[in-house]
Amino acid sequence: MSARLDGSRMLVALVVIAATLAGSATAIETLQQPSGDEVLDSVEQRYESAETITTEATVTVSNGSESATATVEMAATADNRSRTIISHDGETYRAGTNGTVAWAVGPNRSVAYPVDSLANGEAFDDTVAPDERLSDDAEDRFSEQGLPSMNASNVSATVVGTPSIDGTDTYEVELTHPEVDGTTTLWVSQDDSRVVRSEATDGTNSTVVSVQSTAFNVSIHDSTFDPPTDRVSLTTVDSYEEFDAAQTATDLELPSPDATFAEATVTVRQGETVVGQQYDSDGRNVTVISTTATDRFDRLTENATTETIDGQTVAVQTVADRAVVAWTDDGVTTAVVVEGSTDRALAIAGEL
Incomplete structure:
Protein backbone atom coordinates (compact mmCIF):
# COMPACT_ATOMS: atom_id res chain seq x y z
CA MET A 1 0.00 0.00 0.00
CA SER A 2 2.88 2.28 0.81
CA ALA A 3 4.40 1.54 -2.59
CA ARG A 4 1.15 2.41 -4.31
CA LEU A 5 0.95 5.65 -2.31
CA ASP A 6 4.47 6.60 -3.36
CA GLY A 7 3.55 5.91 -6.99
CA SER A 8 0.50 8.14 -6.74
CA ARG A 9 2.58 10.89 -5.27
CA MET A 10 5.09 10.56 -8.08
CA LEU A 11 2.32 10.74 -10.68
CA VAL A 12 0.96 13.91 -9.07
CA ALA A 13 4.46 15.37 -8.97
CA LEU A 14 4.96 14.66 -12.69
CA VAL A 15 1.65 16.38 -13.51
CA VAL A 16 2.64 19.40 -11.45
CA ILE A 17 6.06 19.58 -13.11
CA ALA A 18 4.53 19.29 -16.58
CA ALA A 19 2.06 22.05 -15.80
CA THR A 20 4.83 24.22 -14.43
CA LEU A 21 6.97 23.70 -17.52
CA ALA A 22 4.00 24.50 -19.79
CA GLY A 23 3.36 27.68 -17.82
CA SER A 24 7.01 28.63 -18.05
CA ALA A 25 7.03 28.07 -21.81
CA THR A 26 3.96 30.31 -22.17
CA ALA A 27 5.60 32.98 -20.05
CA ILE A 28 8.77 32.82 -22.15
CA GLU A 29 6.74 33.05 -25.37
CA THR A 30 4.88 36.09 -23.98
CA LEU A 31 8.15 37.77 -23.05
CA GLN A 32 9.50 37.16 -26.55
CA GLN A 33 6.34 38.50 -28.24
CA PRO A 34 6.72 42.12 -29.43
CA SER A 35 4.51 44.89 -28.10
CA GLY A 36 1.83 46.50 -30.25
CA ASP A 37 4.01 49.59 -30.78
CA GLU A 38 6.92 47.41 -31.84
CA ASP A 116 1.71 71.57 -59.10
CA SER A 117 -1.92 72.65 -59.44
CA LEU A 118 -2.98 70.09 -56.86
CA ALA A 119 -0.22 71.16 -54.50
CA ASN A 120 -1.32 74.78 -54.78
CA GLY A 121 -4.97 73.90 -54.21
CA GLU A 122 -5.98 75.25 -57.61
CA ALA A 123 -7.40 72.11 -59.21
CA PHE A 124 -10.98 70.82 -59.10
CA ASP A 125 -12.55 73.80 -57.29
CA ASP A 126 -13.71 75.54 -60.44
CA THR A 127 -14.74 72.40 -62.30
CA VAL A 128 -17.31 71.44 -59.67
CA ALA A 129 -20.79 72.82 -60.09
CA PRO A 130 -21.88 75.11 -57.21
CA ASP A 131 -24.57 72.69 -56.04
CA GLU A 132 -21.93 70.00 -55.54
CA ARG A 133 -19.88 72.13 -53.14
CA LEU A 134 -20.09 72.68 -49.42
CA SER A 135 -20.51 76.21 -48.21
CA ASP A 136 -17.53 77.66 -46.36
CA ASP A 137 -19.26 77.42 -42.99
CA ALA A 138 -20.33 73.82 -43.72
CA GLU A 139 -16.75 72.94 -44.55
CA ASP A 140 -15.64 74.56 -41.28
CA ARG A 141 -18.20 72.57 -39.31
CA PHE A 142 -17.19 69.36 -41.01
CA SER A 143 -13.53 70.07 -40.30
CA GLU A 144 -14.17 70.95 -36.67
CA GLN A 145 -16.75 68.30 -35.81
CA GLY A 146 -16.34 65.48 -38.31
CA LEU A 147 -12.56 65.33 -38.30
CA PRO A 148 -11.29 65.76 -34.74
CA SER A 149 -7.69 66.74 -34.28
CA MET A 150 -5.90 63.56 -33.19
CA ASN A 151 -2.51 63.14 -31.62
CA ALA A 152 -0.91 59.97 -32.94
CA SER A 153 0.85 59.54 -29.61
CA ASN A 154 -2.57 58.88 -28.04
CA VAL A 155 -3.14 55.77 -30.16
CA SER A 156 -2.94 52.61 -28.09
CA ALA A 157 -1.65 49.49 -29.84
CA ASN A 217 11.00 46.02 -54.44
CA VAL A 218 9.64 44.50 -57.65
CA SER A 219 10.22 46.04 -61.07
CA ILE A 220 7.36 48.31 -62.22
CA HIS A 221 7.36 49.79 -65.71
CA ASP A 222 7.22 53.59 -65.86
CA SER A 223 4.18 53.50 -68.14
CA THR A 224 2.15 52.02 -65.26
CA PHE A 225 1.80 55.50 -63.77
CA ASP A 226 1.00 57.43 -66.96
CA PRO A 227 -2.59 58.49 -67.70
CA PRO A 228 -4.31 56.60 -70.53
CA THR A 229 -3.84 59.09 -73.35
CA ASP A 230 -6.85 57.85 -75.28
CA ARG A 231 -9.21 58.95 -72.49
CA VAL A 232 -7.46 61.68 -70.53
CA SER A 233 -6.69 65.19 -71.66
CA LEU A 234 -4.52 67.35 -69.45
CA THR A 235 -6.35 70.08 -67.60
CA THR A 236 -4.58 73.39 -67.09
CA VAL A 237 -5.39 75.59 -64.13
CA ASP A 238 -4.09 79.16 -63.79
CA SER A 239 -4.88 81.71 -61.10
CA TYR A 240 -4.90 85.49 -61.45
CA GLU A 241 -4.96 88.28 -58.92
CA GLU A 242 -6.17 90.94 -61.34
CA PHE A 243 -9.29 91.00 -63.51
CA ASP A 244 -7.47 92.23 -66.63
CA ALA A 245 -4.96 89.38 -66.41
CA ALA A 246 -7.78 86.82 -66.17
CA GLN A 247 -9.60 88.40 -69.10
CA THR A 248 -6.43 88.27 -71.21
CA ALA A 249 -6.04 84.57 -70.44
CA THR A 250 -9.39 83.54 -71.96
CA ASP A 251 -11.46 84.16 -75.07
CA LEU A 252 -14.62 84.34 -72.94
CA GLU A 253 -15.90 87.83 -72.23
CA LEU A 254 -15.89 87.91 -68.47
CA PRO A 255 -18.69 89.74 -66.65
CA SER A 256 -17.76 91.96 -63.72
CA PRO A 257 -20.17 92.95 -60.94
CA ASP A 258 -19.96 96.16 -58.91
CA ALA A 259 -17.78 94.59 -56.21
CA THR A 260 -14.14 94.24 -55.23
CA PHE A 261 -12.27 91.72 -57.36
CA ALA A 262 -10.34 89.13 -55.30
CA GLU A 263 -9.05 86.47 -57.70
CA ALA A 264 -9.93 84.34 -60.71
CA THR A 265 -9.09 80.84 -61.86
CA VAL A 266 -9.11 79.80 -65.51
CA THR A 267 -9.46 76.05 -66.12
CA VAL A 268 -9.19 74.51 -69.59
CA ARG A 269 -9.90 70.84 -70.18
CA GLN A 270 -10.67 69.01 -73.42
CA GLY A 271 -11.45 72.28 -75.17
CA GLU A 272 -13.87 73.45 -72.47
CA THR A 273 -13.20 76.50 -70.33
CA VAL A 274 -14.38 77.26 -66.80
CA VAL A 275 -13.58 80.66 -65.29
CA GLY A 276 -14.35 81.22 -61.64
CA GLN A 277 -14.15 84.78 -60.33
CA GLN A 278 -14.22 85.68 -56.65
CA TYR A 279 -15.48 89.07 -55.44
CA ASP A 280 -16.05 90.78 -52.12
CA SER A 281 -19.35 92.63 -51.88
CA ASP A 282 -19.93 94.41 -48.58
CA GLY A 283 -17.90 91.76 -46.76
CA ARG A 284 -19.70 88.84 -48.35
CA ASN A 285 -18.38 86.50 -51.04
CA VAL A 286 -19.69 86.55 -54.59
CA THR A 287 -18.67 83.90 -57.13
CA VAL A 288 -19.18 84.45 -60.84
CA ILE A 289 -18.72 81.39 -63.07
CA SER A 290 -18.44 81.55 -66.84
CA THR A 291 -18.13 78.31 -68.82
CA THR A 292 -18.51 76.73 -72.20
CA ALA A 293 -19.13 73.38 -70.49
CA THR A 294 -22.85 74.08 -70.36
CA ASP A 295 -23.92 70.44 -69.97
CA ARG A 296 -22.05 70.19 -66.68
CA PHE A 297 -24.19 72.97 -65.24
CA ASP A 298 -27.55 71.66 -66.41
CA ARG A 299 -28.44 70.69 -62.85
CA LEU A 300 -28.48 74.37 -61.94
CA THR A 301 -31.77 74.65 -63.82
CA GLU A 302 -33.29 71.49 -62.36
CA ASN A 303 -36.02 72.18 -59.78
CA ALA A 304 -35.33 75.90 -60.14
CA THR A 305 -37.75 78.74 -60.55
CA THR A 306 -37.34 81.22 -63.40
CA GLU A 307 -37.14 84.99 -63.51
CA THR A 308 -36.59 87.48 -66.31
CA ILE A 309 -33.81 90.07 -66.19
CA ASP A 310 -33.62 92.55 -69.09
CA GLY A 311 -35.34 90.03 -71.35
CA GLN A 312 -33.06 87.13 -70.27
CA THR A 313 -34.67 84.12 -68.57
CA VAL A 314 -32.62 82.94 -65.62
CA ALA A 315 -32.87 79.96 -63.27
CA VAL A 316 -33.02 80.79 -59.56
CA GLN A 317 -32.58 78.47 -56.62
CA THR A 318 -30.86 78.03 -53.26
CA VAL A 319 -28.07 75.47 -53.01
CA ALA A 320 -26.08 74.67 -49.85
CA ASP A 321 -27.25 77.85 -48.11
CA ARG A 322 -26.31 80.01 -51.09
CA ALA A 323 -28.43 81.67 -53.72
CA VAL A 324 -27.68 80.79 -57.34
CA VAL A 325 -28.78 82.54 -60.50
CA ALA A 326 -27.76 80.91 -63.81
CA TRP A 327 -28.42 81.41 -67.50
CA THR A 328 -27.02 80.30 -70.86
CA ASP A 329 -26.49 82.65 -73.78
CA ASP A 330 -24.70 81.93 -77.07
CA GLY A 331 -23.11 78.70 -75.77
CA VAL A 332 -21.80 80.21 -72.53
CA THR A 333 -23.33 79.52 -69.12
CA THR A 334 -22.99 82.19 -66.45
CA ALA A 335 -23.77 81.56 -62.80
CA VAL A 336 -23.80 83.97 -59.87
CA VAL A 337 -23.43 82.38 -56.46
CA VAL A 338 -23.86 84.62 -53.40
CA GLU A 339 -24.09 84.47 -49.66
CA GLY A 340 -27.56 85.78 -48.97
CA SER A 341 -31.00 85.85 -50.52
CA THR A 342 -32.05 85.11 -54.06
CA ASP A 343 -33.06 88.79 -54.35
CA ARG A 344 -29.43 89.72 -53.75
CA ALA A 345 -28.26 87.18 -56.32
CA LEU A 346 -30.77 88.56 -58.85
CA ALA A 347 -29.58 92.11 -58.18
CA ILE A 348 -25.95 91.18 -58.82
CA ALA A 349 -26.91 89.14 -61.90
CA GLY A 350 -28.72 92.23 -63.20
CA GLU A 351 -25.42 94.14 -63.09
CA LEU A 352 -23.90 91.64 -65.51
Whole structure:
Protein backbone atom coordinates (compact mmCIF):
# COMPACT_ATOMS: atom_id res chain seq x y z
CA MET A 1 0.00 0.00 0.00
CA SER A 2 2.88 2.28 0.81
CA ALA A 3 4.40 1.54 -2.59
CA ARG A 4 1.15 2.41 -4.31
CA LEU A 5 0.95 5.65 -2.31
CA ASP A 6 4.47 6.60 -3.36
CA GLY A 7 3.55 5.91 -6.99
CA SER A 8 0.50 8.14 -6.74
CA ARG A 9 2.58 10.89 -5.27
CA MET A 10 5.09 10.56 -8.08
CA LEU A 11 2.32 10.74 -10.68
CA VAL A 12 0.96 13.91 -9.07
CA ALA A 13 4.46 15.37 -8.97
CA LEU A 14 4.96 14.66 -12.69
CA VAL A 15 1.65 16.38 -13.51
CA VAL A 16 2.64 19.40 -11.45
CA ILE A 17 6.06 19.58 -13.11
CA ALA A 18 4.53 19.29 -16.58
CA ALA A 19 2.06 22.05 -15.80
CA THR A 20 4.83 24.22 -14.43
CA LEU A 21 6.97 23.70 -17.52
CA ALA A 22 4.00 24.50 -19.79
CA GLY A 23 3.36 27.68 -17.82
CA SER A 24 7.01 28.63 -18.05
CA ALA A 25 7.03 28.07 -21.81
CA THR A 26 3.96 30.31 -22.17
CA ALA A 27 5.60 32.98 -20.05
CA ILE A 28 8.77 32.82 -22.15
CA GLU A 29 6.74 33.05 -25.37
CA THR A 30 4.88 36.09 -23.98
CA LEU A 31 8.15 37.77 -23.05
CA GLN A 32 9.50 37.16 -26.55
CA GLN A 33 6.34 38.50 -28.24
CA PRO A 34 6.72 42.12 -29.43
CA SER A 35 4.51 44.89 -28.10
CA GLY A 36 1.83 46.50 -30.25
CA ASP A 37 4.01 49.59 -30.78
CA GLU A 38 6.92 47.41 -31.84
CA VAL A 39 4.75 45.63 -34.41
CA LEU A 40 3.56 48.96 -35.81
CA ASP A 41 7.12 50.25 -35.98
CA SER A 42 8.19 47.17 -37.93
CA VAL A 43 5.30 47.67 -40.37
CA GLU A 44 6.21 51.31 -40.88
CA GLN A 45 9.87 50.48 -41.48
CA ARG A 46 8.98 47.63 -43.85
CA TYR A 47 6.80 49.77 -46.08
CA GLU A 48 8.81 53.00 -45.92
CA SER A 49 12.08 51.26 -46.76
CA ALA A 50 10.67 49.69 -49.94
CA GLU A 51 11.56 51.24 -53.28
CA THR A 52 8.40 49.81 -54.84
CA ILE A 53 5.23 48.12 -53.54
CA THR A 54 2.43 46.28 -55.31
CA THR A 55 -0.69 45.09 -53.50
CA GLU A 56 -3.93 43.35 -54.38
CA ALA A 57 -6.79 43.33 -51.89
CA THR A 58 -10.53 42.91 -51.43
CA VAL A 59 -12.33 45.68 -49.56
CA THR A 60 -15.74 45.08 -47.99
CA VAL A 61 -17.74 47.93 -46.49
CA SER A 62 -20.73 46.99 -44.32
CA ASN A 63 -23.49 49.01 -42.70
CA GLY A 64 -25.93 46.87 -40.82
CA SER A 65 -27.35 44.35 -43.29
CA GLU A 66 -26.01 46.21 -46.33
CA SER A 67 -22.54 45.57 -47.73
CA ALA A 68 -20.46 46.32 -50.83
CA THR A 69 -17.25 44.71 -52.00
CA ALA A 70 -14.56 46.00 -54.34
CA THR A 71 -11.21 44.70 -55.51
CA VAL A 72 -8.25 47.04 -55.30
CA GLU A 73 -4.88 46.87 -57.05
CA MET A 74 -2.17 49.31 -56.09
CA ALA A 75 1.36 50.05 -57.26
CA ALA A 76 3.59 52.72 -55.73
CA THR A 77 7.20 53.86 -55.75
CA ALA A 78 9.41 55.69 -53.27
CA ASP A 79 9.47 58.78 -55.53
CA ASN A 80 5.71 59.34 -55.06
CA ARG A 81 4.43 57.71 -58.23
CA SER A 82 1.35 55.55 -57.78
CA ARG A 83 -1.58 53.88 -59.49
CA THR A 84 -4.76 52.44 -58.01
CA ILE A 85 -7.40 50.36 -59.80
CA ILE A 86 -10.77 49.82 -58.10
CA SER A 87 -13.34 47.41 -59.54
CA HIS A 88 -16.86 47.38 -58.11
CA ASP A 89 -20.22 46.22 -59.39
CA GLY A 90 -19.00 45.77 -62.96
CA GLU A 91 -17.33 49.20 -63.15
CA THR A 92 -13.64 50.08 -62.97
CA TYR A 93 -12.04 53.24 -61.68
CA ARG A 94 -8.37 54.13 -62.12
CA ALA A 95 -6.33 56.91 -60.57
CA GLY A 96 -2.65 57.69 -60.34
CA THR A 97 0.23 60.08 -60.73
CA ASN A 98 3.50 59.87 -62.60
CA GLY A 99 4.96 62.69 -60.52
CA THR A 100 4.07 65.33 -63.10
CA VAL A 101 0.40 64.64 -63.79
CA ALA A 102 -2.29 63.38 -61.41
CA TRP A 103 -5.17 61.65 -63.18
CA ALA A 104 -8.39 59.71 -62.66
CA VAL A 105 -10.53 57.71 -65.07
CA GLY A 106 -14.03 56.41 -64.39
CA PRO A 107 -16.86 54.97 -66.49
CA ASN A 108 -18.32 58.40 -67.28
CA ARG A 109 -15.59 60.89 -66.54
CA SER A 110 -11.84 61.38 -66.76
CA VAL A 111 -9.56 64.13 -65.55
CA ALA A 112 -5.87 64.99 -65.33
CA TYR A 113 -4.12 67.86 -63.60
CA PRO A 114 -0.54 69.04 -63.25
CA VAL A 115 0.70 67.98 -59.83
CA ASP A 116 1.71 71.57 -59.10
CA SER A 117 -1.92 72.65 -59.44
CA LEU A 118 -2.98 70.09 -56.86
CA ALA A 119 -0.22 71.16 -54.50
CA ASN A 120 -1.32 74.78 -54.78
CA GLY A 121 -4.97 73.90 -54.21
CA GLU A 122 -5.98 75.25 -57.61
CA ALA A 123 -7.40 72.11 -59.21
CA PHE A 124 -10.98 70.82 -59.10
CA ASP A 125 -12.55 73.80 -57.29
CA ASP A 126 -13.71 75.54 -60.44
CA THR A 127 -14.74 72.40 -62.30
CA VAL A 128 -17.31 71.44 -59.67
CA ALA A 129 -20.79 72.82 -60.09
CA PRO A 130 -21.88 75.11 -57.21
CA ASP A 131 -24.57 72.69 -56.04
CA GLU A 132 -21.93 70.00 -55.54
CA ARG A 133 -19.88 72.13 -53.14
CA LEU A 134 -20.09 72.68 -49.42
CA SER A 135 -20.51 76.21 -48.21
CA ASP A 136 -17.53 77.66 -46.36
CA ASP A 137 -19.26 77.42 -42.99
CA ALA A 138 -20.33 73.82 -43.72
CA GLU A 139 -16.75 72.94 -44.55
CA ASP A 140 -15.64 74.56 -41.28
CA ARG A 141 -18.20 72.57 -39.31
CA PHE A 142 -17.19 69.36 -41.01
CA SER A 143 -13.53 70.07 -40.30
CA GLU A 144 -14.17 70.95 -36.67
CA GLN A 145 -16.75 68.30 -35.81
CA GLY A 146 -16.34 65.48 -38.31
CA LEU A 147 -12.56 65.33 -38.30
CA PRO A 148 -11.29 65.76 -34.74
CA SER A 149 -7.69 66.74 -34.28
CA MET A 150 -5.90 63.56 -33.19
CA ASN A 151 -2.51 63.14 -31.62
CA ALA A 152 -0.91 59.97 -32.94
CA SER A 153 0.85 59.54 -29.61
CA ASN A 154 -2.57 58.88 -28.04
CA VAL A 155 -3.14 55.77 -30.16
CA SER A 156 -2.94 52.61 -28.09
CA ALA A 157 -1.65 49.49 -29.84
CA THR A 158 -2.10 46.10 -28.17
CA VAL A 159 -1.24 42.63 -29.41
CA VAL A 160 -4.39 40.63 -28.65
CA GLY A 161 -3.57 37.37 -30.43
CA THR A 162 -1.37 35.46 -32.84
CA PRO A 163 -3.79 33.79 -35.25
CA SER A 164 -3.01 32.20 -38.60
CA ILE A 165 -4.59 34.02 -41.56
CA ASP A 166 -4.69 31.89 -44.72
CA GLY A 167 -1.63 30.00 -43.57
CA THR A 168 0.30 33.10 -42.44
CA ASP A 169 1.20 33.44 -38.75
CA THR A 170 0.25 36.95 -37.66
CA TYR A 171 0.22 39.36 -34.79
CA GLU A 172 -3.29 40.68 -34.22
CA VAL A 173 -2.92 44.31 -33.14
CA GLU A 174 -5.85 46.34 -31.84
CA LEU A 175 -5.67 50.13 -32.18
CA THR A 176 -7.80 52.51 -30.12
CA HIS A 177 -7.89 56.27 -29.68
CA PRO A 178 -9.66 58.19 -26.88
CA GLU A 179 -11.18 60.67 -29.36
CA VAL A 180 -12.49 58.09 -31.84
CA ASP A 181 -15.37 55.65 -31.40
CA GLY A 182 -14.64 52.08 -32.39
CA THR A 183 -11.44 50.22 -33.07
CA THR A 184 -9.09 49.33 -35.88
CA THR A 185 -7.45 45.91 -35.96
CA LEU A 186 -4.43 44.91 -38.03
CA TRP A 187 -3.18 41.42 -38.73
CA VAL A 188 0.56 41.62 -39.42
CA SER A 189 2.74 38.81 -40.75
CA GLN A 190 5.20 37.64 -38.13
CA ASP A 191 7.77 36.81 -40.82
CA ASP A 192 8.05 40.04 -42.82
CA SER A 193 5.75 42.66 -41.23
CA ARG A 194 3.26 42.68 -44.10
CA VAL A 195 -0.28 43.75 -43.30
CA VAL A 196 -2.45 40.82 -44.40
CA ARG A 197 -5.79 42.06 -43.09
CA SER A 198 -7.34 45.10 -41.44
CA GLU A 199 -10.73 45.92 -40.01
CA ALA A 200 -12.12 49.23 -38.82
CA THR A 201 -15.47 49.34 -37.03
CA ASP A 202 -17.55 51.62 -34.87
CA GLY A 203 -19.92 48.84 -33.88
CA THR A 204 -22.32 49.45 -36.77
CA ASN A 205 -20.20 50.25 -39.80
CA SER A 206 -17.13 48.27 -40.73
CA THR A 207 -14.47 48.26 -43.43
CA VAL A 208 -12.50 45.06 -43.95
CA VAL A 209 -9.41 44.90 -46.16
CA SER A 210 -8.26 41.41 -47.02
CA VAL A 211 -4.86 41.51 -48.72
CA GLN A 212 -4.30 38.75 -51.27
CA SER A 213 -0.73 39.67 -52.14
CA THR A 214 1.95 42.25 -51.41
CA ALA A 215 5.32 42.46 -53.14
CA PHE A 216 8.21 44.72 -52.19
CA ASN A 217 11.00 46.02 -54.44
CA VAL A 218 9.64 44.50 -57.65
CA SER A 219 10.22 46.04 -61.07
CA ILE A 220 7.36 48.31 -62.22
CA HIS A 221 7.36 49.79 -65.71
CA ASP A 222 7.22 53.59 -65.86
CA SER A 223 4.18 53.50 -68.14
CA THR A 224 2.15 52.02 -65.26
CA PHE A 225 1.80 55.50 -63.77
CA ASP A 226 1.00 57.43 -66.96
CA PRO A 227 -2.59 58.49 -67.70
CA PRO A 228 -4.31 56.60 -70.53
CA THR A 229 -3.84 59.09 -73.35
CA ASP A 230 -6.85 57.85 -75.28
CA ARG A 231 -9.21 58.95 -72.49
CA VAL A 232 -7.46 61.68 -70.53
CA SER A 233 -6.69 65.19 -71.66
CA LEU A 234 -4.52 67.35 -69.45
CA THR A 235 -6.35 70.08 -67.60
CA THR A 236 -4.58 73.39 -67.09
CA VAL A 237 -5.39 75.59 -64.13
CA ASP A 238 -4.09 79.16 -63.79
CA SER A 239 -4.88 81.71 -61.10
CA TYR A 240 -4.90 85.49 -61.45
CA GLU A 241 -4.96 88.28 -58.92
CA GLU A 242 -6.17 90.94 -61.34
CA PHE A 243 -9.29 91.00 -63.51
CA ASP A 244 -7.47 92.23 -66.63
CA ALA A 245 -4.96 89.38 -66.41
CA ALA A 246 -7.78 86.82 -66.17
CA GLN A 247 -9.60 88.40 -69.10
CA THR A 248 -6.43 88.27 -71.21
CA ALA A 249 -6.04 84.57 -70.44
CA THR A 250 -9.39 83.54 -71.96
CA ASP A 251 -11.46 84.16 -75.07
CA LEU A 252 -14.62 84.34 -72.94
CA GLU A 253 -15.90 87.83 -72.23
CA LEU A 254 -15.89 87.91 -68.47
CA PRO A 255 -18.69 89.74 -66.65
CA SER A 256 -17.76 91.96 -63.72
CA PRO A 257 -20.17 92.95 -60.94
CA ASP A 258 -19.96 96.16 -58.91
CA ALA A 259 -17.78 94.59 -56.21
CA THR A 260 -14.14 94.24 -55.23
CA PHE A 261 -12.27 91.72 -57.36
CA ALA A 262 -10.34 89.13 -55.30
CA GLU A 263 -9.05 86.47 -57.70
CA ALA A 264 -9.93 84.34 -60.71
CA THR A 265 -9.09 80.84 -61.86
CA VAL A 266 -9.11 79.80 -65.51
CA THR A 267 -9.46 76.05 -66.12
CA VAL A 268 -9.19 74.51 -69.59
CA ARG A 269 -9.90 70.84 -70.18
CA GLN A 270 -10.67 69.01 -73.42
CA GLY A 271 -11.45 72.28 -75.17
CA GLU A 272 -13.87 73.45 -72.47
CA THR A 273 -13.20 76.50 -70.33
CA VAL A 274 -14.38 77.26 -66.80
CA VAL A 275 -13.58 80.66 -65.29
CA GLY A 276 -14.35 81.22 -61.64
CA GLN A 277 -14.15 84.78 -60.33
CA GLN A 278 -14.22 85.68 -56.65
CA TYR A 279 -15.48 89.07 -55.44
CA ASP A 280 -16.05 90.78 -52.12
CA SER A 281 -19.35 92.63 -51.88
CA ASP A 282 -19.93 94.41 -48.58
CA GLY A 283 -17.90 91.76 -46.76
CA ARG A 284 -19.70 88.84 -48.35
CA ASN A 285 -18.38 86.50 -51.04
CA VAL A 286 -19.69 86.55 -54.59
CA THR A 287 -18.67 83.90 -57.13
CA VAL A 288 -19.18 84.45 -60.84
CA ILE A 289 -18.72 81.39 -63.07
CA SER A 290 -18.44 81.55 -66.84
CA THR A 291 -18.13 78.31 -68.82
CA THR A 292 -18.51 76.73 -72.20
CA ALA A 293 -19.13 73.38 -70.49
CA THR A 294 -22.85 74.08 -70.36
CA ASP A 295 -23.92 70.44 -69.97
CA ARG A 296 -22.05 70.19 -66.68
CA PHE A 297 -24.19 72.97 -65.24
CA ASP A 298 -27.55 71.66 -66.41
CA ARG A 299 -28.44 70.69 -62.85
CA LEU A 300 -28.48 74.37 -61.94
CA THR A 301 -31.77 74.65 -63.82
CA GLU A 302 -33.29 71.49 -62.36
CA ASN A 303 -36.02 72.18 -59.78
CA ALA A 304 -35.33 75.90 -60.14
CA THR A 305 -37.75 78.74 -60.55
CA THR A 306 -37.34 81.22 -63.40
CA GLU A 307 -37.14 84.99 -63.51
CA THR A 308 -36.59 87.48 -66.31
CA ILE A 309 -33.81 90.07 -66.19
CA ASP A 310 -33.62 92.55 -69.09
CA GLY A 311 -35.34 90.03 -71.35
CA GLN A 312 -33.06 87.13 -70.27
CA THR A 313 -34.67 84.12 -68.57
CA VAL A 314 -32.62 82.94 -65.62
CA ALA A 315 -32.87 79.96 -63.27
CA VAL A 316 -33.02 80.79 -59.56
CA GLN A 317 -32.58 78.47 -56.62
CA THR A 318 -30.86 78.03 -53.26
CA VAL A 319 -28.07 75.47 -53.01
CA ALA A 320 -26.08 74.67 -49.85
CA ASP A 321 -27.25 77.85 -48.11
CA ARG A 322 -26.31 80.01 -51.09
CA ALA A 323 -28.43 81.67 -53.72
CA VAL A 324 -27.68 80.79 -57.34
CA VAL A 325 -28.78 82.54 -60.50
CA ALA A 326 -27.76 80.91 -63.81
CA TRP A 327 -28.42 81.41 -67.50
CA THR A 328 -27.02 80.30 -70.86
CA ASP A 329 -26.49 82.65 -73.78
CA ASP A 330 -24.70 81.93 -77.07
CA GLY A 331 -23.11 78.70 -75.77
CA VAL A 332 -21.80 80.21 -72.53
CA THR A 333 -23.33 79.52 -69.12
CA THR A 334 -22.99 82.19 -66.45
CA ALA A 335 -23.77 81.56 -62.80
CA VAL A 336 -23.80 83.97 -59.87
CA VAL A 337 -23.43 82.38 -56.46
CA VAL A 338 -23.86 84.62 -53.40
CA GLU A 339 -24.09 84.47 -49.66
CA GLY A 340 -27.56 85.78 -48.97
CA SER A 341 -31.00 85.85 -50.52
CA THR A 342 -32.05 85.11 -54.06
CA ASP A 343 -33.06 88.79 -54.35
CA ARG A 344 -29.43 89.72 -53.75
CA ALA A 345 -28.26 87.18 -56.32
CA LEU A 346 -30.77 88.56 -58.85
CA ALA A 347 -29.58 92.11 -58.18
CA ILE A 348 -25.95 91.18 -58.82
CA ALA A 349 -26.91 89.14 -61.90
CA GLY A 350 -28.72 92.23 -63.20
CA GLU A 351 -25.42 94.14 -63.09
CA LEU A 352 -23.90 91.64 -65.51
